[in-house]
Amino acid sequence: MSALRKRLATSRYAALAVWLALTTLLCVASFVMTRARTMDELRAKAVRLAKANAAELQGALEKYETLPFVMALHPAVSRALVQPASADAVTALNTYLVDVQQHAGLAAAYVIDTAGVTLAASNWDQPQTFVGNSYRFRPYAQSALAGGVGRFYGIGTTTSEPGYFLAYPVHAPEPGQPLVGAVVIKLALEDFEKTWASSDEPVALLDAHGVVFLSNMPEWKYRSVGPLSAQVRQKIEQTRQYAGRSVSALPAGPRADAGRVHVAQAVGPLGWTLLRYLPEEQAARAGWNALLACLLLATIAALAGYAAQQRLQRRRTAAAARAALVEAAASLEARITTRTQELVQANQELAQRYHELQHAEQWLRRTQTELIQAGKLGMLGQMAAGMTHELNQPLTAVRAFADNAVAFIERGQTGDARDNLTHISDACARMAHIIGQLKGFARKSDGQVGTVDLVQAIHNSALLVRNDFMQRGARLDIHIQRPASVLGDSVRVEQVLINLLRNALDAVDAAGIKQVGVELDADSQGAVVRIADTGPGIAPEVHEHLFEPFFTTKPAGAGLGLGLAISSSIVQAMDGSLSAHNRAEGGAEFVLRLPLHDIGARESAAA
Numbered sequence: 001m002s003a004l005r006k007r008l009a010t011s012r013y014a015a016l017a018v019w020l021a022l023t024t025l026l027c028v029a030s031f032v033m034t035r036a037r038t039m040d041e042l043r044a045k046a047v048r049l050a051k052a053n054a055a056e057l058q059g060a061l062e063k064y065e066t067l068p069f070v071m072a073l074h075p076a077v078s079r080a081l082v083q084p085a086s087a088d089a090v091t092a093l094n095t096y097l098v099d100v101q102q103h104a105g106l107a108a109a110y111v112i113d114t115a116g117v118t119l120a121a122s123n124w125d126q127p128q129t130f131v132g133n134s135y136r137f138r139p140y141a142q143s144a145l146a147g148g149v150g151r152f153y154g155i156g157t158t159t160s161e162p163g164y165f166l167a168y169p170v171h172a173p174e175p176g177q178p179l180v181g182a183v184v185i186k187l188a189l190e191d192f193e194k195t196w197a198s199s200d201e202p203v204a205l206l207d208a209h210g211v212v213f214l215s216n217m218p219e220w221k222y223r224s225v226g227p228l229s230a231q232v233r234q235k236i237e238q239t240r241q242y243a244g245r246s247v248s249a250l251p252a253g254p255r256a257d258a259g260r261v262h263v264a265q266a267v268g269p270l271g272w273t274l275l276r277y278l279p280e281e282q283a284a285r286a287g288w289n290a291l292l293a294c295l296l297l298a299t300i301a302a303l304a305g306y307a308a309q310q311r312l313q314r315r316r317t318a319a320a321a322r323a324a325l326v327e328a329a330a331s332l333e334a335r336i337t338t339r340t341q342e343l344v345q346a347n348q349e350l351a352q353r354y355h356e357l358q359h360a361e362q363w364l365r366r367t368q369t370e371l372i373q374a375g376k377l378g379m380l381g382q383m384a385a386g387m388t389h390e391l392n393q394p395l396t397a398v399r400a401f402a403d404n405a406v407a408f409i410e411r412g413q414t415g416d417a418r419d420n421l422t423h424i425s426d427a428c429a430r431m432a433h434i435i436g437q438l439k440g441f442a443r444k445s446d447g448q449v450g451t452v453d454l455v456q457a458i459h460n461s462a463l464l465v466r467n468d469f470m471q472r473g474a475r476l477d478i479h480i481q482r483p484a485s486v487l488g489d490s491v492r493v494e495q496v497l498i499n500l501l502r503n504a505l506d507a508v509d510a511a512g513i514k515q516v517g518v519e520l521d522a523d524s525q526g527a528v529v530r531i532a533d534t535g536p537g538i539a540p541e542v543h544e545h546l547f548e549p550f551f552t553t554k555p556a557g558a559g560l561g562l563g564l565a566i567s568s569s570i571v572q573a574m575d576g577s578l579s580a581h582n583r584a585e586g587g588a589e590f591v592l593r594l595p596l597h598d599i600g601a602r603e604s605a606a607a
Contacts, residue, residue, distance in 0.1 A: 023298040030294040035287030042283060043263060046276040050265040053203070054274045057192060057267050061164065064104070064187055068149075068168035071100060071183045077111055078173050081180040084119055093120040100185075107163045108186040111170070114179065116141045128159045135184075139239055140167040144182035151270055153213060155243035156186070162213065163188050189214060201277045208271035209236070211247055224249050225275075451597055452490045454520055454527055455483050461497035462518070465505065474505055474514035481519060484527035486594040488574040493594075496567040496578075500531045500590050503563065507535030507588060522596060526576070529592040537582040546580055 071077060080086070080093035097109045101122035108130065110121035116136025123129050135141045135157075140150030150167030163186040170181045196203040196216040204225075205214035209232045212220045222245050228236075236242060262277040402424060408417035462476060469476045486493070501516065508514040511534050519530045538546065549565040564578075571578045576594040583589050 019298070019302055023295065023302075026298065027291045027294045030290040031287040034290035035283045038283040038286040039261070039278065039280070042278045043261075046263045046278050047265075049199075050263050050274055050276045053192075053196070053276070054265040054267045056195075057189070057205070057274070060187075060189070060192075061268050064106075064166060064185060067100075067104060068166050068183045068185055071109070071185075072168045072170045075173070077170055077183060078180065080120055081111065081113060081170055082172055084113065090120050094122075094124045097122040097124075104185075106185050107161065107188040108159075110184050111181055112141060112145075112184060113181045114145060116145065119181065130158055133158055137239060138165070140165045140184065141182065143167065144169050144184070145179065147179060150182070150184070151268075152239075152241075153189075153207065153270065153272075154239065154241040155245070157240050157243060160243060161188070162190070199276075201279050202275075203277070204275045205267065206273045206275065207241075210273075211236075211242070212250075213242075220250060222247055449487060449489060452486050452488050452493050453483075454486060454493070454529065454594075455480055457490060457493050457497060458518055458520060458529070461494045461501060464494075464498055465501050468502070468505060469516070472505060472509060472514065474508055474516060476501070477515065477517045479517065479519045481521040484520060484522040485597045486527055486574065486576075487597045488594070492570045493574075496570050496592065497529070497531075499563040499567050500592070504531055504533040504535070504588075504590075507533045509535075511535050511587075526593055526595040529594075530589055531592070532583060532587060532589040534587045537586065538580060538588045543580070547578070 074096060076089070076093045076096045080089040083089045093111060097111070097120055100106070101109045106122070108122050110118050110123075110130045112118050112135060115134065116138075117134045118130040118132060121130040124131050136145075138150075138152060138154070140152035143150035144167035147169050150165065152165045152167075153163070154165070155162045165184060165186050167182045167184040169179050170183055172178060172180050192205075193214055193216060199216055202217045202220070203215060204212045204217070204220055206212055206225065209224065209228060210226055211222065211224045211228075213222065215221055222242050224247055227249050228247060233247070236247060237244075260277050261280055262275045265274045265276075266272070267274050405417045405421055405424070408414070458478060458480075462478060466476070501518070504516040508516060513534045515534045517530075517532045519532075521528045521530075547564050547568045568578045571592060571594070574594055576592065578590065578592055580588060580590045
């Protein structure tokens with residue numbers, strides 16, 4: 001019996017060893033074959049894309065190949081080169097070059113004399129004009145002035161903008177006359193980089209020396225895929241092809257250089273090469289997936305064999321298994337019941353905590369709303385004296401005009417009485433406007449979100465604090481650099497602005513020059529409101545506590561220190577920010593940033 005068990009154990013070990021060997025062989029073969037097949041597919045796809053990219057670039061270059069030749073035949077070109085001292089001839093040539101540049105979509109077009117000096121250009125009236133500059137050192141100028149066709153790609157030494165240069169010689173109008181100059185056009189090729197940007201893998205266009213000058217990898221540009229010889233470096237420096245940039249080789253690494261698998265396609269007459277790199281990681285993933293699939297199938301097969309072997313043994317122990325199953329089912333049912341009770345109790349506790357959290361959140365929101373309203377009413381109390389003066393003036397005028405109107409009516413002067421009644425109506429309208437602003441500011445916010453015109457909000461806030469500025473002898477300057485609208489609560493926005501204006505007024509109260517400036521602008525980040533003062537600025541020990549609740553630098557009884565804390569809370573609720581800093585010229589500046597309401601305004605601000 002013992003010998004039989006040993007033979008069974010030995011046969012099992014042997015079967016396991018055979019299974020492991022076969023499984024390893026099949027998995028390795030699946031990995032290698034799948035990776036190779038995937039690499040072939042990726043290489044074929046990259047070849048198709050490289051040919052398409054090269055054809056597109058080749059077509060763009062050939063499209064303009066004959067343009068310099070045609071331009072060289074135009075009478076305005078030869079006339080200006082033959083008569084360079086003629087202002088009319090040069091002006092006519094400049095006009096012609098501007099027209100060609102605009103209609104052909106060129107980066108630039110210009111004409112050089114036999115010395116390589118630019119006589120006329122499409123950018124003759126721009127600060128970075130080519131006129132008067134010598135380009136004799138450029139290979140395209142040398143080829144064209146030698147009677148051939150000049151072709152060259154490089155970074156412009158005048159504009160620092162890269163481009164493809166095409167040049168063609170110009171002869172005098174009479175047959176057999178000598179060469180008098182050359183026509184040069186410049187093409188921008190950066191649009192091809194934008195089309196390559198959609199590729200997940202690197203795409204690079206190399207010059208004849210192996211220097212990358214177009215790529216969807218910005219860090220590759222103007223770097224070589226291999227070391228450059230001293231002769232090549234000297235040639236690049238002499239022609240200023242890359243505007244003095246130090247061309248270094250790309251470092252080694254899977255995402256850094258041309259050492260990865262790629263396909264190459266020749267482009268253009270200058271010996272360019274277009275490289276498209278293959279996503280080797282994708283092929284590796286396919287190989288690993290095939291290996292895992294093979295391993296899974298082998299495991300399933302082994303389990304199936306093991307299951308067949310175990311079927312005989314299960315028949316012998318069926319009764320014991322059924323008994324164990326019944327016992328396990330009973331135990332499982334008891335555990336499920338216990339677990340269900342625990343889950344029910346946990347759900348009840350979670351529901352109770354959620355209810356408490358909702359109640360706390362509602363209480364917090366009510367408290368915050370009441371705190372904001374209390375801050376508003378506190379500001380209204382501080383502005384009450386100023387508003388009384390604002391309303392007193394038109395009331396005095398109404399009384400005077402009313403008395404005069406009665407006198408005019410008694411005398412029969414109805415025209416003068418009508419004028420006085422008109423003045424009374426205007427004064428009443430003014431008082432109604434002031435009272436309307438106060439009512440709008442004093443009302444409790446309903447939390448409704450809408451479009452807020454920041455220009456109107458600034459003027460409304462300035463109206464409510466205007467008399468305070470007049471009484472303290474301070475000046476308020478408002479500069480609207482760019483109108484802007486935001487999404488929020490207009491009442492709370494005005495509350496923030498009034499609080500910042502009153503803080504600025506307090507800051508300049510003891511200053512020699514009492515001036516507060518409000519500037520509204522917009523940029524790509526959103527609307528920006530800057531409130532600057534000529535006060536003493538913000539002390540370093542105060543700055544870090546500036547927006548903390550109940551922190552104030554005012555004397556006791558002059559403030560609770562909630563204004564900036566409430567303002568910061570309101571701005572954060574609108575996805576904005578409120579910050580402060582000292583200005584270099586003196587005084588403090590508070591910066592309020594809020595996101596713009598519509599997409600059109602954001603695009604306009606970014607432009």
